[in-house]
Amino acid sequence: MLPNNHPPSTAALVVQGRSLRMLGRRTYNATCPACCLPPEILSMIFLHFHVDFLPLEVRLRCNPTHRMLLNITHVCRYWRTTALGYARLWTGIPLVDRSCIAAFAARSKNMPVSVRGRVSTVKREITSRFRALPLSRLEYLHLECAPRHGVVLDNRIVHRIVKMDLPGEEAPMLKVLNLSTRHPDQFAQLLQTPKKMPALICLCVSRVEIDLTWLGTLTNLISLNILHLEPAARVSVLSLVGALRNLRRLKHLEIVSALRANEPSAEEVQNLAPIEHMRLQIFIVLDVANPSVILLKNATRAGIHTFQSQIFVHTSLLCTELALTSLADTICKTFLQHLRGARVIDYMRSLVCSVGKESAGDVRVTFTTASNTPLVSNPRAAFVTPGAFTITFSLGIAPANLHILSSLWWRVLGIIETEYPRSPGFFINTLVMRADASLPDDCSQFYYWAGYPTLSLKEIALIRLSVAGFCMQFADHRLRQDAAQEPVTTVPPPVLPALEGLQVFEFDFEQNSPVLDALKMGLIRRAQQKNELPADAAHAIPQMTLTIVDCRITQEHVQMLAEASEGPVVWDGKTDGGGKLKLGQIGATAEDEDSSA
Incomplete structure (x- = not known):
């Protein structure tokens, strides 16, 4: 069959072109439906790229977040107009460079902004990026110092003190300030902050030295965390208590490796009066054998609401008699001695204990005073009824020293019997024992005390x-x-x-x-x-x-x-x-x- 050399007619070309246009229109609507969405719905979809909607591990990096937002504005003109018109989308400002900070600050308009990110350890770079922030609208600041990408950490870089300079006149809306360093062996020093921060309610510094005089001016502070200071920069308990006296609204206090370990003088102990107006709900300390920690506990004891409080103590020093005595003193006297009377006995009918070995070399002991009246519920505790007042101790001791817990019970019960000789018998209600292969072969000292007649x-x-x-x-x-008591030497x-x-x-x-x-x-x-x-x-x-x-x-x-x-x-x-x-x-x-x- 010979091929047809006649061209198609004009009418056929018109019909073919019309069908192609209809096919293209249907294909465009099928592959790009987002281009036809109303701007209100499209804005809510874009909002899921905001830092507050991302998981924590992605939120801390922040770099992928701002790049995704910037890429949205380059897809098409409709997406760009919608994204730039939605100010809430740009309230999470990344600390990348001054131009990016300025762009996000301008696009967020008059909305309160939050800042999360890492900066270099260079002082001028920290200051430069902080000056570009809109301080009048800053509500949340999480700043972490880290070496530049690709820099190999050596002893000279790690042990250099980072100078953090955050200048400014006033940050009226700042509520949360979180400052830290990336490397656990790298420390920083806060040189300057905005002069006025009346709305600040939460301050957390980790490996960052602060001025206690400036701390005393934050009268509206509710939560204070001072963690892991350099040994040379650790503060005295007298200076810390002096700053805490002005923080009458403080509810949460956490002091971890921030107090000096030297023995205070007798004059300092006498001059350390209790803080009368403090109403702590959570009090967390570390290294209970530190004499300064004992003084801090005594200074805040008058203000602790026992019926609304809980204490979490972690210590790795439970291998000496001094540490054991201090731990027993913290358990009993802090929560019993200052509340003498029948009311305490009514709330402490039983002493419930659970011992759970969570990892090698770490044993968590939970003391609970069970009662009919609800005090506080602690989700950390095992075998704890809903209305219980809990004291949790994480004992970082070697598995071979688990028999020290036996002496701990005797000291705790001895202090209670001394303070309240007419009180009903205290007993351990629940015991959880866990052992791994790291335990020694002879574990009799750990097991036999579980059946003492007093328990x-x-x-x-x-x-x-x-x-x-x-x-x-x-x-x-x-x-x-039996009536006949066995000698102490026998099990x-x-x-x-x-x-x-x-x-x-x-x-x-x-x-x-x-x-x-x-x-x-x-x-x-x-x-x-x-x-x-x-x-x-x-x-x-x-x-x-x-x-x-x-x-x-x-x-x-x-x-x-x-x-x-x-x-x-x-x-x-x-x-x-x-x-x-x-x-x-x-x-x-x-x-x-x-x-x-």
């Missing part, structure tokens, strides 16, 4: 290797204390009359059959001892529930433990370490079984 344990949770040490002594435990068997729940987590019973045998012997022994007690005494002994979670255990092991249980056995059948086994009514008498039936 009444209701809930015990055992995690990993702590299961073996406790179960070996649980096989010989008692329900009552007494655990006395657990109030035990209601025993939980075992993450243990391999398949490879540790003797531990399972000891656990079964303890369950049988508990039932036998309860049957031997008089009827009135047997009713005072609660039934115990054993729960095994995430342990490697066989079906034969489950049947072995079920023989010691008079109640129902609930097991999901998993043996590979992800199952759950629950045995109820352990130690139930015949009367208990009839009543339950």
